[in-house]
Amino acid sequence: MTRKRRRMYIVFSGMLTLGAATALILTAFSDNIVLFCSPTDIQNKATCAKADIRLGGLVEEESLDRGADGVTVSFRVTDLSNSIPVTYKGILPDLFREGQGVVTEGTINAQGVFVAREVLAKHDENYMPKEVSDALKATGNWHEDAQTKDADAY
Amino acid sequence: MAFDYFANPARFLRLANAVLPWCVGATVILLASGLYLGLFVAPADYQQGESVRIMYVHVPAAWMAMFVYTNIAIASILSLIWRHPLADLAASASAPIGAAFTFLALVTGSLWGKPMWGTWWVWDARLTSVLILFFLYLGHMALTHAFDNPARGAKAAAVLALVGFVNVPIIKFSVDWWNTLHQPASVFRAGGPTIHPDMLWPLIAMGLGYTLFYITLLLLRIKSDLIGARLRTLDSLRQDAA
Amino acid sequence: MDAFRTFIDMGSYGDYVWPSYGLTVVIMAWLVMSTLRRLRAREQELARRQGEFPARRNRGGAIDTPKDAASS
Numbered sequence: 085m086t087r088k089r090r091r092m093y094i095v096f097s098g099m100l101t102l103g104a105a106t107a108l109i110l111t112a113f114s115d116n117i118v119l120f121c122s123p124t125d126i127q128n129k130a131t132c133a134k135a136d137i138r139l140g141g142l143v144e145e146e147s148l149d150r151g152a153d154g155v156t157v158s159f160r161v162t163d164l165s166n167s168i169p170v171t172y173k174g175i176l177p178d179l180f181r182e183g184q185g186v187v188t189e190g191t192i193n194a195q196g197v198f199v200a201r202e203v204l205a206k207h208d209e210n211y212m213p214k215e216v217s218d219a220l221k222a223t224g225n226w227h228e229d230a231q232t233k234d235a236d237a238y
Numbered sequence: 239m240a241f242d243y244f245a246n247p248a249r250f251l252r253l254a255n256a257v258l259p260w261c262v263g264a265t266v267i268l269l270a271s272g273l274y275l276g277l278f279v280a281p282a283d284y285q286q287g288e289s290v291r292i293m294y295v296h297v298p299a300a301w302m303a304m305f306v307y308t309n310i311a312i313a314s315i316l317s318l319i320w321r322h323p324l325a326d327l328a329a330s331a332s333a334p335i336g337a338a339f340t341f342l343a344l345v346t347g348s349l350w351g352k353p354m355w356g357t358w359w360v361w362d363a364r365l366t367s368v369l370i371l372f373f374l375y376l377g378h379m380a381l382t383h384a385f386d387n388p389a390r391g392a393k394a395a396a397v398l399a400l401v402g403f404v405n406v407p408i409i410k411f412s413v414d415w416w417n418t419l420h421q422p423a424s425v426f427r428a429g430g431p432t433i434h435p436d437m438l439w440p441l442i443a444m445g446l447g448y449t450l451f452y453i454t455l456l457l458l459r460i461k462s463d464l465i466g467a468r469l470r471t472l473d474s475l476r477q478d479a480a
Numbered sequence: 481m482d483a484f485r486t487f488i489d490m491g492s493y494g495d496y497v498w499p500s501y502g503l504t505v506v507i508m509a510w511l512v513m514s515t516l517r518r519l520r521a522r523e524q525e526l527a528r529r530q531g532e533f534p535a536r537r538n539r540g541g542a543i544d545t546p547k548d549a550a551s552s
Contacts, residue, residue, distance in 0.1 A: 177355060209421045287493060295500050461519065
């Protein structure tokens with residue numbers, strides 16, 4: 085075999101091996117690579133049963149309650165199968181609203197309420213001018229995050 | 239094969255010189271129109287408001303970060319297997335440009351994430367893998383210059399480039415494979431773009447402008463390196479004569 | 481003037497939008513300048529030294545071969 089062909093075999097088989105090894109490693113560590121656990125994950129996955137975790141999902145419609153002190157808020161995070169109550173003291177991101185994606189970091193207390201230390205908003209991949217979103221909402225064709233996305237993504 | 243034809247530096251230089259004015263012109267026109275459309279014509283986003291204009295510098299930078307690395311990987315294969323003489327030059331000329339784009343993607347991404355997500359940074363799969371890409375670029379640049387013999391540096395860098403290439407599909411699919419804060423793809427996805435045309439066209443203009451910017455600089459840098467090689471030949475001739 | 485202020489304000493996101501564009505321009509300009517600077521310097525040096533040794537013509541008409549370019 086020519087030297088060139090040998091070099092080709094070495095390079096490509098090396099890359100293939102590397103790719104396979106990477107795939108195996110990433111699959112094995114998959115649960116640790118995710119940034120957050122969904123409410124369903126918290127019930128089912130061992131890696132999500134830790135004390136300090138990130139909880140991600142959608143802010144459940146009509147669950148937002150701004151506390152009397154003006155600083156504490158409570159809401160529920162849902163993945164459309166399960167939901168968890170969250171309480172948070174602090175400033176919410178601009179994009180935070182009901183039906184919007186959210187990623188929070190904190191701890192579940194003894195009462196099963198997630199006490200959040202940090203609340204981040206997650207937005208979807210759709211970009212459009214306000215006139216278009218208004219028009220879609222007016223004609224009833226508006227799909228909130230909840231419906232365009234596979235709930236698994238949250 | 240086509241690349242054998244351009245292994246001759248003189249021929250490559252003739253082509254580069256012929257093409258460069260067009261590359262420069264196209265770059266200027268595309269960047270100027272992209273900037274104009276993005277800043278003055280494109281509408282604000284229904285949810286992100288005016289902050290969406292960061293997209294016109296963040297997304298093209300991210301695209302280039304991956305595109306340039308892919309070019310380096312291809313050049314590395316050409317260098318390692320076919321020993322194409324210009325491949326090493328193309329790789330070493332591309333690395334600083336790719337590193338700059340990756341840096342821009344990270345920083346503009348932070349500037350966009352703070353107001354929209356509420357944080358400058360998270361260690362999700364997308365952001366982390368792009369940071370790794372940045373380190374790969376730096377590593378490539380370091381290896382290129384780490385050896386007295388430039389050929390050894392080029393070879394080491396080529397190996398690094400190929401080993402690190404597995405990171406590129408990881409970056410692309412990170413938002414699909416794992417839970418991330420970064421949202422899924424809006425342009426290169428099955429089902430077509432989810433960006434309104436009024437925003438998509440400025441983005442495409444900037445994307446093409448950034449690409450031509452890279453090609454222009456790449457040609458100039460290879461040309462510069464070929465002249466550098468000629469100078470070193472003169473140096474060694476001078477030494478021989480002494 | 482008012483329209484200008486509104487534009488700069490970028491819907492309260494000006495503090496994030498303008499540094500993004502500014503940094504982009506600065507870095508891309510720096511890439512261009514460093515590339516051109518090195519190219520000019522080398523072109524000038526080559527022009528200065530062109531007469532040092534009589535040109536050796538090979539088959540391709542180039543003064544040095546592709547191999548020289550790759551290995552130097």
